[in-house]
Amino acid sequence: xxxxxxxxxxxxxxxxxxxxxxxxxxxxxxxxxxxxxxxxxxxxxxxxxxxxxxxxxxxxxxxxxxxxxxxxxxxxxxxxxxxxxxxxxxxxxxxxxxxxxxxxxxxxxxxxxxxxxxxxxxxxxxxxxxxxxxxxxxxxxxxxxxxxxxxxxxxxxxxxxxxxxxxxxxxxxxxxxxxxxxxxxxxxxxxxxxxxxxxxxxxxxxxxxxxxxxxxxxxxxxxxxxxxxxxxxxxxxxxxxxxxxxxxxxxxxxxxxxxxxxxxxxxxxxxxxxxxxxxxx
Amino acid sequence: xxxxxxxxxxxxxxxxxxxxxxxxxxxxxxxxxxxxxxxxxxxxxxxxxxxxxxxxxxxxxxxxxxxxxxxxxxxxxxxxxxxxxxxxxxxxxxxxxxxxxxxxxxxxxxxxxxxxxxxxxxxxxxxxxxxxxxxxxxxxxxxxxxxxxxxxxxxxxxxxxxxxxxxxxxxxxxxxxxxxxxxxxxxxxxxxxxxxxxxxxxxxxxxxxxxxxxxxxxxxxxxxxxxxxxxxxxxxxxxxxxxxxxxxxxxxxxxxxxxxxxxxxxxxxxxxxxxxxxxxxxxxxxxx
Numbered sequence: 152x153x154x155x156x157x158x159x160x161x162x163x164x165x166x167x168x169x170x171x172x173x174x175x176x177x178x179x180x181x182x183x184x185x186x187x188x189x190x191x192x193x194x195x196x197x198x199x200x201x202x203x204x205x206x207x208x209x210x211x212x213x214x215x216x217x218x219x220x221x222x223x224x225x226x227x228x229x230x231x232x233x234x235x236x237x238x239x240x241x242x243x244x245x246x247x248x249x250x251x252x253x254x255x256x257x258x259x260x261x262x263x264x265x266x267x268x269x270x271x272x273x274x275x276x277x278x279x280x281x282x283x284x285x286x287x288x289x290x291x292x293x294x295x296x297x298x299x300x301x302x303x304x305x306x307x308x309x310x311x312x313x314x315x316x317x318x319x320x321x322x323x324x325x326x327x328x329x330x331x332x333x334x335x336x337x338x339x340x341x342x343x344x345x346x347x348x349x350x351x352x353x354x355x356x357x358x359x360x361x362x363x364x365x366x367x368x369x370x371x372x373x374x375x376x377x378x379x380x381x382x383x384x385x386x387x388x389x390x391x392x393x394x395x396x397x398x399x400x401x402x403x404x405x406x407x408x409x410x411x412x413x414x415x416x417x418x419x420x421x422x423x424x425x426x427x428x429x430x431x432x
Numbered sequence: 433x434x435x436x437x438x439x440x441x442x443x444x445x446x447x448x449x450x451x452x453x454x455x456x457x458x459x460x461x462x463x464x465x466x467x468x469x470x471x472x473x474x475x476x477x478x479x480x481x482x483x484x485x486x487x488x489x490x491x492x493x494x495x496x497x498x499x500x501x502x503x504x505x506x507x508x509x510x511x512x513x514x515x516x517x518x519x520x521x522x523x524x525x526x527x528x529x530x531x532x533x534x535x536x537x538x539x540x541x542x543x544x545x546x547x548x549x550x551x552x553x554x555x556x557x558x559x560x561x562x563x564x565x566x567x568x569x570x571x572x573x574x575x576x577x578x579x580x581x582x583x584x585x586x587x588x589x590x591x592x593x594x595x596x597x598x599x600x601x602x603x604x605x606x607x608x609x610x611x612x613x614x615x616x617x618x619x620x621x622x623x624x625x626x627x628x629x630x631x632x633x634x635x636x637x638x639x640x641x642x643x644x645x646x647x648x649x650x651x652x653x654x655x656x657x658x659x660x661x662x663x664x665x666x667x668x669x670x671x672x673x674x675x676x677x678x679x680x681x682x683x684x685x686x687x688x689x690x691x692x693x694x695x696x697x698x699x700x701x702x703x704x705x706x707x708x709x710x711x712x713x714x715x716x717x718x719x720x
Contacts, residue, residue, distance in 0.1 A: 237694040238687050239643040245657065246687055249664070249680035349512035356514070356650055373518055380550045382526070386519040394510035 155182040166190040166365050174364055174374065181384065184375050188388050191368035192396070197279075198286055198351040198367075203344055206290035213295030214332070218302050228295070235292030240285075240350055241357060247285045248358030251275035278359035286354075290347050294340060301336035302328070334411040341404040345397055352389075368392060440672050452673050461659035465689070467573075468645045468656060475580040475641060482585020487592035505593060508586035516583045517647050521575035525558065532556035576651040584641055591633030596622055598629040628708055635701040642693055646686070660686055 161171040163186055175183045216228030235243065254272045274280045305328055313323045333340075355361045355370040366374075372385035379385075412420040436443065437451035452458070489501025508516075529552045533544060537553035544551055554560075559567045599622055607617040649657035664679030 233695075234687075234691065238690040239646050241646045241649075242657070242683060242686050242690060245660070246680065246683035249677070249683055253677065253680055345509070349514075352512045352514045369512070369514060369518070372515075376518070376522065381545070382519050382522045386515050389515050390507075390511040393512055393515070397510040 155186075158182050158186050162186045163190055164193075166193050166367070166371075168363060168365050172363075174371075176378065179375060179379055184372075184385055184388055187371045188368045188375075188385060189392060191366055191371045192392050194278075194354075194365075194367035195348060195351040196396075198283055198354060199344075199348040201283055202286035202290050202351075203347055205287050206294055206347075209287070209291040210294035210298050211329075213291060214298035214302050217295065217299045231288075232292045232295050232299075235289050236296060240289055241353055243285050243289060244282065244353060244357035244359065248276065248281060251281050252358075276359075277362070278354055282354040282357075282359050286347070286350065289350070290343065293343050297336050297339045297343060298332055300339075301332045304335050305331045330411065337404070337408050337411055341401065341408070344404060345400055348396055348400065349393070448673075455673065457659070457663060460654070461656070461663055464654065464656045464659050467653070468648070471573075471577065471580065471645055471648065472641060474577055475584060476638065478577065478581030479584035479588050479637075479641070482581050483588025483590075483592050486585060486589030487596060490589070490593050491596065501589075504586055505589045508583065508590070513583045513644070514647070514650070517579050517650055520579040520582055521572075521651055524575055524578060526550060528558050529556050532558065572651070572653055576648055576653055579651065580641075580644070584637065584644075587637050587640070588634070591630055591637060592626070594633065595626040595630035599625045631705060631708060635705065638697060638701070639694055642690065642697065646690075656686055656689075 158180070162175075162183065164170055165174070165187060167190075174187070213228045213232060216224045217232065219225045219228075251272075254275065275284070309327050309331060310323065313327045318326065352367065352369040355366045361367075361370050364374075368389050372389045375385035376382045434451060434454065436447060437454070440448060440451050443451065486501050486504045489497050490505055492498045492501065529550075530544060533540070533552040533556035536555045540553050542551065559571045603621055603625060604617055607621045612620065646655065646657050648655040660682035661679060664677070664682035666677045667674045
């Protein structure tokens, strides 16, 4: 019977491939379940944080594109948003994985001038890159639609005043449109971020293999549920971790929301609370 | 299917294709699309029932019922739905078998949980070992359906409780002034007026329900994802219809299926919303 500290050092980074190689098989303790599932959370956080960070910028581009008067820009953005919002993420994962598998296993050299990066297409079939790309496209589409809605809701008087002050288009976008868009979109975007974290749990149930049993939280939870034939311990542990994570996101996004609303008189500030109509994506 | 399909290796081109897409396994694949539609048509009313119960409970004047209702509506925000989809069917299965074991085999004293095993007597098994294949299928589907109802009930409950809160206070107060009882106010005023507020959320929910149907695969149901994987995989020469890895094509078909389903739903929902907004004192209701 090892102590919980030993378990922590054995399995704390198991999802990344460090520590004990074999997963616990018999006499599974509560501590082992907590540590290993917590270790899996590293992947959930990795996927969601990177997808959201990259997706934030791409979503802004998509929203501006969709809002464009030129159909050359707006049509592809509309199509992109429609495809990724209109089909299930689960199918997107399968589809993307099977496409990535078909791509010949080549290496590309990208010459950045100061260094040459070798990109290997076989990385695409690994979860850390392939699934990340799917999640990135998915969150970009959802956030793009949210930003587009907010963009349409920017008050026209604000734009007129900017014109009256002789702002250039770039300055108008930087100082007026973008901050207002973010402020209006923020509650829905918070919601999207929470659901992005939840969506990461799908990764290892689709084509992407968990190589050497390096999986995410729910991968280990279902492993334990299979081994112990008792779902009443591992799944509540996953639930516990995700509730903590959700509270953390709400706190963090709430701080940003405060900053975005700083210039408004206190009675006009929107407190960040869930809009019950827009709860889900 | 067709008479010329007896020896598929000797034919080519369109004839080969027509034989290929009408094999028995492909028929199961097509049938699984109907399973998805069946799930949608059953899960939607079930989720509404769960949601209505949850929303009503969260407004109850009894503290215990209220906190149960609020907890039910809140849990879906913090915990990924996949956790529930994995947890609920197996938990329900064990709960049913446990109860049946207690009732049917009360003379057995061996504990049910033996280390890593869950052992119930043969008579308590669900479905019975002797049951035919379709009983197992129906049982698995029902557990999946309950999981969908439970999860989407929590989503629907959030929408409905928001809609109930959006009904103007003065309407309720008018009911009170006329001497309506609480249940009369609920039935005659609150419920009829909340639907217009609930519609956007419920439309949204319908779209999410459509997009959640492939998760049936996680519950061990032979659904469209299962068949797409099965049929698309590499078939070597030992098979009647050998072909390379076609999974991407099959999942491409599923993408198109879901995109058309959501597109169609969206246009129908837009029409309904336009219809219901007519004459309402909202921005959408005022003729342009």
